[in-house]
Amino acid sequence: MRHETVDLIFNAAIEVFAESGFDQAKMDDIARAAGVAKGTIYYHFRSKEELFVGLMNEGVQKLIDRARQYLKLHKSPTDQLLALVENQIHFYVQNGKLAKLLLNEAFGTKTRQVQFRRKIGEYLQLIEEVMIEGNRLGEFQIKHVPETASAIFGAASVVVLQKLYSMEEVDPARIERDIPPMVETVRRMVLCGIKDSTYC
Template identity: 45%
Template structure:
Protein backbone atom coordinates (compact mmCIF):
# COMPACT_ATOMS: atom_id res chain seq x y z
CA UNK A 1 0.00 0.00 0.00
CA UNK A 2 1.30 3.41 -0.84
CA UNK A 3 2.20 5.68 2.06
CA UNK A 4 -0.34 8.21 0.75
CA UNK A 5 -3.14 5.68 1.21
CA UNK A 6 -2.00 4.89 4.76
CA UNK A 7 -1.97 8.62 5.54
CA UNK A 8 -5.44 8.93 4.03
CA UNK A 9 -6.66 6.10 6.29
CA UNK A 10 -4.94 7.69 9.30
CA UNK A 11 -6.57 11.09 8.63
CA UNK A 12 -10.00 9.48 8.37
CA UNK A 13 -9.40 7.32 11.44
CA UNK A 14 -8.35 10.30 13.57
CA UNK A 15 -11.57 12.08 12.66
CA UNK A 16 -13.82 9.08 13.26
CA UNK A 17 -12.15 8.12 16.55
CA UNK A 18 -12.42 11.73 17.74
CA UNK A 19 -16.06 12.05 16.72
CA UNK A 20 -17.27 8.68 17.97
CA UNK A 21 -14.74 7.56 20.55
CA UNK A 22 -12.79 4.35 20.16
CA UNK A 23 -15.55 1.99 21.27
CA UNK A 24 -18.25 3.38 18.94
CA UNK A 25 -15.99 4.00 15.93
CA UNK A 26 -16.68 1.63 13.05
CA UNK A 27 -14.24 0.45 10.42
CA UNK A 28 -16.98 0.98 7.80
CA UNK A 29 -17.10 4.67 8.70
CA UNK A 30 -13.31 4.97 8.56
CA UNK A 31 -13.21 3.28 5.14
CA UNK A 32 -15.98 5.53 3.82
CA UNK A 33 -14.30 8.70 5.13
CA UNK A 34 -10.93 7.56 3.72
CA UNK A 35 -12.60 6.64 0.42
CA UNK A 36 -11.05 3.18 0.43
CA UNK A 37 -12.53 -0.30 0.60
CA UNK A 38 -12.85 -1.71 4.09
CA UNK A 39 -10.74 -4.66 2.90
CA UNK A 40 -7.90 -2.23 2.17
CA UNK A 41 -7.83 -1.28 5.83
CA UNK A 42 -8.01 -4.92 7.00
CA UNK A 43 -5.24 -5.88 4.60
CA UNK A 44 -2.84 -3.74 6.65
CA UNK A 45 -4.43 -3.73 10.09
CA UNK A 46 -5.91 -6.77 11.84
CA UNK A 47 -8.61 -4.66 13.39
CA UNK A 48 -9.62 -1.40 14.96
CA UNK A 49 -7.22 -1.77 17.91
CA UNK A 50 -4.21 -2.31 15.65
CA UNK A 51 -5.24 0.59 13.42
CA UNK A 52 -5.61 2.86 16.43
CA UNK A 53 -2.23 1.89 17.86
CA UNK A 54 -0.52 2.35 14.47
CA UNK A 55 -2.24 5.70 14.02
CA UNK A 56 -1.21 6.98 17.43
CA UNK A 57 2.33 5.63 17.10
CA UNK A 58 2.69 7.49 13.81
CA UNK A 59 1.32 10.67 15.36
CA UNK A 60 3.55 10.35 18.42
CA UNK A 61 6.64 9.79 16.25
CA UNK A 62 5.90 12.99 14.32
CA UNK A 63 5.12 14.88 17.52
CA UNK A 64 8.29 13.69 19.28
CA UNK A 65 10.39 14.52 16.22
CA UNK A 66 9.04 18.09 16.09
CA UNK A 67 9.67 18.60 19.81
CA UNK A 68 13.15 17.04 19.64
CA UNK A 69 14.19 19.24 16.70
CA UNK A 70 12.92 22.35 18.49
CA UNK A 71 14.93 21.40 21.56
CA UNK A 72 18.11 20.56 19.65
CA UNK A 73 17.98 23.91 17.83
CA UNK A 74 19.31 25.58 21.00
CA UNK A 75 22.38 25.16 23.20
CA UNK A 76 21.18 26.86 26.37
CA UNK A 77 18.87 24.63 28.49
CA UNK A 78 16.46 27.52 29.16
CA UNK A 79 16.18 28.14 25.42
CA UNK A 80 15.78 24.40 24.85
CA UNK A 81 12.90 24.34 27.30
CA UNK A 82 11.31 27.37 25.63
CA UNK A 83 11.73 25.70 22.23
CA UNK A 84 10.20 22.50 23.57
CA UNK A 85 7.29 24.46 25.07
CA UNK A 86 6.60 26.37 21.84
CA UNK A 87 6.86 23.24 19.69
CA UNK A 88 4.59 21.19 21.92
CA UNK A 89 1.92 23.87 22.32
CA UNK A 90 1.92 24.70 18.60
CA UNK A 91 1.89 21.06 17.45
CA UNK A 92 -0.90 19.98 19.79
CA UNK A 93 -3.00 23.06 19.01
CA UNK A 94 -2.62 22.62 15.25
CA UNK A 95 -3.36 18.90 15.59
CA UNK A 96 -6.26 19.28 18.00
CA UNK A 97 -7.99 16.05 17.01
CA UNK A 98 -4.79 14.11 17.62
CA UNK A 99 -4.35 15.90 20.96
CA UNK A 100 -7.84 14.91 22.07
CA UNK A 101 -7.21 11.29 21.15
CA UNK A 102 -3.82 11.31 22.83
CA UNK A 103 -5.23 12.56 26.09
CA UNK A 104 -8.52 10.68 26.12
CA UNK A 105 -8.52 7.42 24.18
CA UNK A 106 -5.04 6.02 24.74
CA UNK A 107 -5.76 4.75 28.23
CA UNK A 108 -8.31 2.17 27.08
CA UNK A 109 -6.92 -1.30 26.50
CA UNK A 110 -3.81 -2.74 28.05
CA UNK A 111 -2.19 -2.89 24.59
CA UNK A 112 -2.84 0.82 24.05
CA UNK A 113 -1.55 1.72 27.49
CA UNK A 114 1.73 -0.12 26.93
CA UNK A 115 2.25 1.37 23.49
CA UNK A 116 1.64 4.92 24.66
CA UNK A 117 3.55 4.71 27.89
CA UNK A 118 6.65 4.06 25.80
CA UNK A 119 5.93 7.02 23.49
CA UNK A 120 5.11 9.38 26.33
CA UNK A 121 8.21 8.18 28.17
CA UNK A 122 10.29 9.35 25.17
CA UNK A 123 8.87 12.87 25.51
CA UNK A 124 9.28 12.88 29.29
CA UNK A 125 12.92 11.75 28.93
CA UNK A 126 13.50 14.58 26.47
CA UNK A 127 12.24 17.04 29.10
CA UNK A 128 14.34 15.32 31.79
CA UNK A 129 17.42 15.77 29.63
CA UNK A 130 16.82 19.50 29.32
CA UNK A 131 16.32 19.80 33.09
CA UNK A 132 19.48 17.78 33.72
CA UNK A 133 21.49 20.00 31.35
CA UNK A 134 20.09 23.00 33.20
CA UNK A 135 22.09 21.77 36.18
CA UNK A 136 19.61 22.86 38.84
CA UNK A 137 20.45 20.74 41.87
CA UNK A 138 16.81 20.75 42.97
CA UNK A 139 16.08 18.40 40.10
CA UNK A 140 19.35 16.73 39.19
CA UNK A 141 20.15 15.50 42.69
CA UNK A 142 17.25 13.08 42.69
CA UNK A 143 16.27 10.93 39.70
CA UNK A 144 12.70 10.61 41.00
CA UNK A 145 12.30 14.33 41.43
CA UNK A 146 13.69 15.00 37.96
CA UNK A 147 11.25 12.50 36.47
CA UNK A 148 8.27 13.87 38.42
CA UNK A 149 9.11 17.41 37.33
CA UNK A 150 9.35 16.33 33.69
CA UNK A 151 6.00 14.53 33.97
CA UNK A 152 4.44 17.63 35.55
CA UNK A 153 5.75 19.78 32.70
CA UNK A 154 4.43 17.32 30.12
CA UNK A 155 1.04 17.26 31.83
CA UNK A 156 0.76 21.01 32.34
CA UNK A 157 1.41 21.71 28.67
CA UNK A 158 -0.89 18.93 27.44
CA UNK A 159 -3.86 19.80 29.62
CA UNK A 160 -3.53 23.54 28.96
CA UNK A 161 -3.61 22.99 25.20
CA UNK A 162 -6.48 20.51 25.46
CA UNK A 163 -8.57 22.97 27.44
CA UNK A 164 -7.83 25.68 24.88
CA UNK A 165 -8.89 23.34 22.06
CA UNK A 166 -12.21 22.75 23.81
CA UNK A 167 -12.66 26.50 24.34
CA UNK A 168 -11.91 27.16 20.67
CA UNK A 169 -14.60 24.68 19.67
CA UNK A 170 -17.14 26.60 21.74
CA UNK A 171 -16.42 29.95 20.13
CA UNK A 172 -14.25 31.45 17.45
CA UNK A 173 -10.81 32.35 18.73
CA UNK A 174 -7.84 33.63 16.80
CA UNK A 175 -5.46 30.70 16.64
CA UNK A 176 -2.18 32.64 16.71
CA UNK A 177 -3.31 34.80 19.60
CA UNK A 178 -4.38 31.77 21.64
CA UNK A 179 -1.03 30.06 21.13
CA UNK A 180 0.80 33.16 22.34
CA UNK A 181 -1.49 33.45 25.36
CA UNK A 182 -0.79 29.83 26.28
CA UNK A 183 2.94 30.33 25.83
CA UNK A 184 2.92 33.51 27.94
CA UNK A 185 1.02 31.66 30.68
CA UNK A 186 3.06 28.46 30.63
CA UNK A 187 6.57 29.86 30.17
CA UNK A 188 7.03 31.20 33.71
CA UNK A 189 5.74 27.93 35.15
CA UNK A 190 7.71 25.62 32.87
CA UNK A 191 10.94 27.58 32.50
CA UNK A 192 10.91 28.34 36.22
CA UNK A 193 11.97 24.72 36.67
CA UNK A 194 15.49 25.79 35.65
CA UNK A 195 15.73 28.70 38.07
CA UNK A 196 16.44 28.92 41.77
Protein backbone atom coordinates in the same frame (compact mmCIF):
# COMPACT_ATOMS: atom_id res chain seq x y z
CA MET B 1 8.79 4.48 2.27
CA ARG B 2 5.37 4.04 3.82
CA HIS B 3 2.45 3.55 1.48
CA GLU B 4 0.37 6.70 0.86
CA THR B 5 -2.76 4.68 1.64
CA VAL B 6 -1.73 4.50 5.29
CA ASP B 7 -1.69 8.31 5.46
CA LEU B 8 -5.19 8.40 3.97
CA ILE B 9 -6.37 5.85 6.53
CA PHE B 10 -4.76 7.71 9.44
CA ASN B 11 -6.28 11.05 8.39
CA ALA B 12 -9.71 9.48 8.02
CA ALA B 13 -9.36 7.64 11.33
CA ILE B 14 -8.59 10.89 13.16
CA GLU B 15 -11.84 12.39 11.88
CA VAL B 16 -13.98 9.34 12.62
CA PHE B 17 -12.49 8.60 16.05
CA ALA B 18 -12.77 12.29 16.99
CA GLU B 19 -16.41 12.42 15.96
CA SER B 20 -17.60 9.06 17.27
CA GLY B 21 -15.10 8.03 19.93
CA PHE B 22 -13.16 4.79 19.78
CA ASP B 23 -15.96 2.46 20.85
CA GLN B 24 -18.58 3.81 18.44
CA ALA B 25 -16.25 4.31 15.46
CA LYS B 26 -16.74 1.79 12.66
CA MET B 27 -14.16 0.56 10.19
CA ASP B 28 -16.76 1.04 7.44
CA ASP B 29 -16.92 4.74 8.27
CA ILE B 30 -13.13 5.05 8.29
CA ALA B 31 -12.90 3.26 4.94
CA ARG B 32 -15.55 5.55 3.46
CA ALA B 33 -13.82 8.67 4.77
CA ALA B 34 -10.47 7.45 3.43
CA GLY B 35 -11.93 6.54 0.06
CA VAL B 36 -10.65 2.96 0.27
CA ALA B 37 -12.20 -0.47 0.63
CA LYS B 38 -12.54 -1.82 4.18
CA GLY B 39 -10.34 -4.73 3.13
CA THR B 40 -7.57 -2.24 2.39
CA ILE B 41 -7.62 -1.10 6.01
CA TYR B 42 -7.45 -4.70 7.21
CA TYR B 43 -4.52 -5.29 4.88
CA HIS B 44 -2.55 -2.71 6.88
CA PHE B 45 -4.17 -3.14 10.32
CA ARG B 46 -5.60 -6.35 11.78
CA SER B 47 -8.17 -4.56 13.95
CA LYS B 48 -9.58 -1.20 14.97
CA GLU B 49 -7.43 -1.43 18.09
CA GLU B 50 -4.28 -1.92 16.03
CA LEU B 51 -5.27 0.99 13.77
CA PHE B 52 -5.75 3.25 16.78
CA VAL B 53 -2.43 2.23 18.33
CA GLY B 54 -0.71 2.86 15.00
CA LEU B 55 -2.37 6.26 14.75
CA MET B 56 -1.38 7.09 18.31
CA ASN B 57 2.25 6.11 17.73
CA GLU B 58 2.32 8.11 14.52
CA GLY B 59 1.02 11.21 16.30
CA VAL B 60 3.49 11.06 19.16
CA GLN B 61 6.34 10.35 16.73
CA LYS B 62 5.48 13.55 14.86
CA LEU B 63 5.66 15.43 18.17
CA ILE B 64 9.03 13.83 18.93
CA ASP B 65 10.43 14.61 15.48
CA ARG B 66 9.39 18.25 15.74
CA ALA B 67 10.82 18.47 19.25
CA ARG B 68 14.19 17.24 18.04
CA GLN B 69 14.18 19.91 15.34
CA TYR B 70 13.40 22.58 17.93
CA LEU B 71 16.21 21.35 20.17
CA LYS B 72 18.75 21.83 17.39
CA LEU B 73 17.84 25.52 17.16
CA HIS B 74 18.99 26.26 20.72
CA LYS B 75 22.19 25.66 22.68
CA SER B 76 21.41 26.34 26.32
CA PRO B 77 19.26 23.84 28.24
CA THR B 78 17.01 26.68 29.40
CA ASP B 79 16.25 27.77 25.85
CA GLN B 80 15.86 24.15 24.76
CA LEU B 81 13.37 23.39 27.52
CA LEU B 82 11.31 26.48 26.77
CA ALA B 83 11.40 25.59 23.08
CA LEU B 84 10.00 22.14 23.89
CA VAL B 85 7.09 23.76 25.73
CA GLU B 86 6.37 26.06 22.80
CA ASN B 87 6.63 23.18 20.33
CA GLN B 88 4.25 20.98 22.27
CA ILE B 89 1.60 23.71 22.56
CA HIS B 90 1.88 24.59 18.86
CA PHE B 91 1.70 20.91 17.90
CA TYR B 92 -1.46 20.33 19.94
CA VAL B 93 -3.13 23.45 18.56
CA GLN B 94 -2.27 22.51 14.99
CA ASN B 95 -3.42 18.90 15.56
CA GLY B 96 -6.34 19.49 17.92
CA LYS B 97 -8.37 16.40 17.05
CA LEU B 98 -5.33 14.17 17.26
CA ALA B 99 -4.35 15.71 20.60
CA LYS B 100 -7.80 15.01 22.03
CA LEU B 101 -7.64 11.43 20.83
CA LEU B 102 -4.19 10.84 22.24
CA LEU B 103 -5.00 12.17 25.67
CA ASN B 104 -8.61 10.95 25.94
CA GLU B 105 -8.67 7.56 24.27
CA ALA B 106 -5.15 6.34 24.94
CA PHE B 107 -6.08 5.28 28.46
CA GLY B 108 -8.66 2.74 27.28
CA THR B 109 -7.51 -0.85 26.95
CA LYS B 110 -4.36 -2.22 28.52
CA THR B 111 -2.77 -2.43 25.05
CA ARG B 112 -3.41 1.25 24.45
CA GLN B 113 -2.11 2.22 27.88
CA VAL B 114 1.13 0.29 27.43
CA GLN B 115 1.70 1.64 23.92
CA PHE B 116 0.89 5.19 24.96
CA ARG B 117 3.18 5.13 27.99
CA ARG B 118 6.02 3.68 25.92
CA LYS B 119 5.73 6.28 23.16
CA ILE B 120 5.20 9.21 25.51
CA GLY B 121 8.20 7.88 27.45
CA GLU B 122 10.34 8.59 24.38
CA TYR B 123 9.16 12.20 24.40
CA LEU B 124 9.66 12.55 28.15
CA GLN B 125 13.19 11.21 27.69
CA LEU B 126 13.98 14.23 25.51
CA ILE B 127 12.80 16.55 28.26
CA GLU B 128 14.75 14.63 30.88
CA GLU B 129 17.99 14.77 28.85
CA VAL B 130 17.70 18.57 28.63
CA MET B 131 17.09 18.76 32.39
CA ILE B 132 20.05 16.53 33.23
CA GLU B 133 22.32 18.70 31.09
CA GLY B 134 20.87 21.83 32.68
CA ASN B 135 21.58 20.43 36.13
CA ARG B 136 25.11 19.54 35.07
CA LEU B 137 25.76 23.07 33.80
CA GLY B 138 24.20 24.67 36.85
CA GLU B 139 21.34 26.25 34.90
CA PHE B 140 18.71 24.16 36.69
CA GLN B 141 18.13 23.00 40.23
CA ILE B 142 15.89 20.01 39.59
CA LYS B 143 15.78 17.32 42.25
CA HIS B 144 13.25 15.00 40.65
CA VAL B 145 13.89 14.94 36.91
CA PRO B 146 11.34 12.30 35.75
CA GLU B 147 8.54 13.82 37.82
CA THR B 148 9.36 17.34 36.61
CA ALA B 149 9.40 16.18 32.99
CA SER B 150 5.96 14.59 33.46
CA ALA B 151 4.65 17.76 35.11
CA ILE B 152 5.81 19.92 32.20
CA PHE B 153 4.30 17.54 29.65
CA GLY B 154 1.04 17.52 31.59
CA ALA B 155 0.85 21.29 31.98
CA ALA B 156 1.44 21.94 28.28
CA SER B 157 -1.13 19.28 27.38
CA VAL B 158 -3.89 20.41 29.72
CA VAL B 159 -3.63 24.12 28.94
CA VAL B 160 -4.34 23.39 25.25
CA LEU B 161 -7.03 20.77 25.88
CA GLN B 162 -8.84 23.10 28.26
CA LYS B 163 -8.84 25.78 25.57
CA LEU B 164 -10.09 23.32 22.92
CA TYR B 165 -12.86 21.98 25.15
CA SER B 166 -13.97 25.45 26.26
CA MET B 167 -15.08 26.20 22.69
CA GLU B 168 -18.39 24.82 21.46
CA GLU B 169 -16.86 24.95 18.01
CA VAL B 170 -13.11 25.35 17.53
CA ASP B 171 -12.30 28.76 16.10
CA PRO B 172 -8.85 28.47 14.44
CA ALA B 173 -8.27 32.24 14.43
CA ARG B 174 -9.14 32.58 18.11
CA ILE B 175 -7.04 29.66 19.26
CA GLU B 176 -4.07 30.96 17.25
CA ARG B 177 -4.41 34.24 19.15
CA ASP B 178 -4.47 32.28 22.41
CA ILE B 179 -1.18 30.49 21.73
CA PRO B 180 1.14 33.24 23.12
CA PRO B 181 -0.58 33.45 26.55
CA MET B 182 -0.67 29.65 26.80
CA VAL B 183 3.03 29.43 25.96
CA GLU B 184 3.91 32.27 28.35
CA THR B 185 1.92 30.71 31.20
CA VAL B 186 3.58 27.30 30.95
CA ARG B 187 7.03 28.79 30.31
CA ARG B 188 6.72 30.88 33.48
CA MET B 189 5.61 27.84 35.47
CA VAL B 190 8.59 25.89 34.14
CA LEU B 191 11.07 28.62 35.00
CA CYS B 192 9.61 28.93 38.50
CA GLY B 193 10.12 25.21 38.98
CA ILE B 194 13.68 24.88 37.70
CA LYS B 195 15.27 28.19 38.65
CA ASP B 196 15.15 30.62 41.54
CA SER B 197 12.26 32.86 42.52
CA THR B 198 13.39 35.81 40.39
CA TYR B 199 11.75 34.06 37.40
CA CYS B 200 8.33 33.79 39.08
